[in-house]
Amino acid sequence: MLYDAIIIGGGVTGCAIARELSFYDLKLALIEKEEDVCSGSSKANSAIVHAGFDAETGSLKAKMNVKGNLLMPQLCEDLEVSYKQNGSLVLCFDEKDRPALMELYERGLANGVEELKVISGDEVRQIEPAISQNVVAALYAPTAGIVCPFELTFSLAENAAANGTDFYFNEAITKIERKDGHYVLNGKFETKAIINAAGLYSDMIHNLLCEDKLHIQPKKGDYCLFDKETTGLVEKTIFQLPTAAGKGVLVTPTVHGNMLIGPSATVLDDKDNTATTQADLDMIISTAKPSVENIPLNKVITSFSGLRAHEKGGDFILKESAEDFFDAAGIESPGLSSAPAIGQYMAEMVANKYNYKKKTEYVSTREAIPCLREMDKESRAELIKKNPLYGNIICRCEEISEGEIIDAIRRKPGAVSLDGVKRRVRAGMGRCQGGFCSPKVMEILARELKLEVEDINKNSKGSNMLLGKMEVK
Numbered sequence: 022m023l024y025d026a027i028i029i030g031g032g033v034t035g036c037a038i039a040r041e042l043s044f045y046d047l048k049l050a051l052i053e054k055e056e057d058v059c060s061g062s063s064k065a066n067s068a069i070v071h072a073g074f075d076a077e078t079g080s081l082k083a084k085m086n087v088k089g090n091l092l093m094p095q096l097c098e099d100l101e102v103s104y105k106q107n108g109s110l111v112l113c114f115d116e117k118d119r120p121a122l123m124e125l126y127e128r129g130l131a132n133g134v135e136e137l138k139v140i141s142g143d144e145v146r147q148i149e150p151a152i153s154q155n156v157v158a159a160l161y162a163p164t165a166g167i168v169c170p171f172e173l174t175f176s177l178a179e180n181a182a183a184n185g186t187d188f189y190f191n192e193a194i195t196k197i198e199r200k201d202g203h204y205v206l207n208g209k210f211e212t213k214a215i216i217n218a219a220g221l222y223s224d225m226i227h228n229l230l231c232e233d234k235l236h237i238q239p240k241k242g243d244y245c246l247f248d249k250e251t252t253g254l255v256e257k258t259i260f261q262l263p264t265a266a267g268k269g270v271l272v273t274p275t276v277h278g279n280m281l282i283g284p285s286a287t288v289l290d291d292k293d294n295t296a297t298t299q300a301d302l303d304m305i306i307s308t309a310k311p312s313v314e315n316i317p318l319n320k321v322i323t324s325f326s327g328l329r330a331h332e333k334g335g336d337f338i339l340k341e342s343a344e345d346f347f348d349a350a351g352i353e354s355p356g357l358s359s360a361p362a363i364g365q366y367m368a369e370m371v372a373n374k375y376n377y378k379k380k381t382e383y384v385s386t387r388e389a390i391p392c393l394r395e396m397d398k399e400s401r402a403e404l405i406k407k408n409p410l411y412g413n414i415i416c417r418c419e420e421i422s423e424g425e426i427i428d429a430i431r432r433k434p435g436a437v438s439l440d441g442v443k444r445r446v447r448a449g450m451g452r453c454q455g456g457f458c459s460p461k462v463m464e465i466l467a468r469e470l471k472l473e474v475e476d477i478n479k480n481s482k483g484s485n486m487l488l489g490k491m492e493v494k
């Protein structure tokens with residue numbers, strides 16, 4: 022089959038582009054090297070919808086961030102994604118740092134961020150009582166928000182699939198040839214145009230075709246995630262003044278009521294090394310402590326890390342870099358916030374070049390999987406009456422039913438692994454981190470996918486949870 026366009030990479034960038042391009046009349050596919058979308062940087066980040074004051078004025082990062090922030094609330098409503106406009110604070114602990122705070126404020130204004138203001142230490146503590154007494158001022162950005170990065174990425178993919186986009190998994194693109202004016206990927210996928218959204222590997226894809234070489238440097242960020250008992254300790258996202266290494270360590274609520282601290286910023290060579298280290302975890306804890314008093318460290322339920330895709334130029338690369346080859350490369354932070362804008366920008370770039378028109382009929386909304394935990398008693402009872410599997414609770418911490426897990430597996434694209442289920446419906450995301458529900462989720466996966474339970478992976482190929490059956494004599 023000859024595609025009009027193939028997107029390489031199923032992170033939030035690739036899926037946002039896929040959704041927007043799926044509104045146009047063209048034959049579209051997305052190819053992902055892992056077994057599911059949302060398997061790269063999009064699965065492990067701070068989940069902040071930044072207001073847009075960090076990036077250099079005039080940069081693509083600044084433009085995409087500010088526009089993405091504006092588009093995000095409506096997008097999340099259309100796709101039924103968890104989002105909250107909770108606002109953010111950048112804390113200033115010393116009068117001598119006030120010029121740096123004012124610089125951020127001025128940059129925010131120049132970038133077009135609305136409602137920004139600098140407030141006093143007392144005003145900060147009035148709106149966030151847990152903030153340290155040592156804070157003298159803060160930059161308050163009411164337009165900042167928090168989003169569920171998993172739901173966002175899955176919903177974008179589902180919406181693109183609903184409009185006819187083909188998805189291919191477990192297919193790492195390693196070879197691209199030019200043949201009869203088309204591209205051939207891995208010797209088998211033919212397409213007129215390629216869109217490179219391969220995250221940490223977007224340099225490798227770009228360098229297969231382009232003279233000017235890119236170099237993506239992975240930068241690891243470790244996090245500690247807290248139990249929901251910490252809900253309400255902070256309502257806003259709490260930053261410190263940025264450093265040369267990035268936006269620094271933050272303390273933030275998540276849309277699901279946990280608290281998150283992190284990330285570190287450790288330069289690595291290995292693009293697949295997401296192991297947390299004691300040194301990085303110690304660093305984020307000691308750095309977060311001056312922001313918020315009495316962080317309850319005994320409530321940490323897990324730690325994890327994500328890898329930023331830093332390109333030496335420092336800005337997003339969004340352009341046609343070779344004939345019919347479009348880059349969406351170097352998408353480090355604020356890539357999540359920017360995804361709605363990058364999706365539109367890249368889709369328009371491709372559609373304009375080939376003069377694609379919007380389809381007469383397409384869907385731009387998507388229904389979320391029912392969430393029993395958030396329903397009132399009557400709605401729960403009604404759903405369980407229709408399908409009793411919604412009454413069988415599998416994950417006790419997050420109250421996730423068998424019905425929801427089956428929905429996650431049957432979605433298109435659907436979950437095929439434990440983490441795929443976890444990221445779609447939160448089974449295994451709670452206090453016990455899957456200690457109780459994992460075996461049951463594996464059985465459901467095996468039954469639905471018609472596999473042996475030994476074949477079920479935690480996430481990528483070869484991460485089987487079970488090695489085989491023991492013989493009992």
Ligand SMILES: Cc1cc2nc3c(=O)[nH]c(=O)nc-3n(C[C@H](O)[C@H](O)[C@H](O)COP(=O)(O)OP(=O)(O)OC[C@H]3O[C@@H](n4cnc5c(N)ncnc54)[C@H](O)[C@@H]3O)c2cc1C
Pocket residue numbers: 029030031032033034035036052053054055058059060061062063064065066067068069070071192193194195218219220221222223226241242243284326327328329330352353354355356357358359
């Ligand atoms: C620690 C950390 C904190 C962050 N915090 C924030 C934040 O709070 N707010 C914010 O806006 N942004 C944040 N970001 C940035 C944001 O997470 C990223 O910009 C965004 O997720 C990038 O999405 P992506 O789709 O470009 O990349 P990815 O999500 O990495 O997706 C790329 C995909 O391409 C696939 N792929 C790679 N090579 C190939 C190949 N050869 N063939 C096929 N597929 C391939 C990968 O498997 C992957 O699924 C943070 C990032 C990190 C790491």
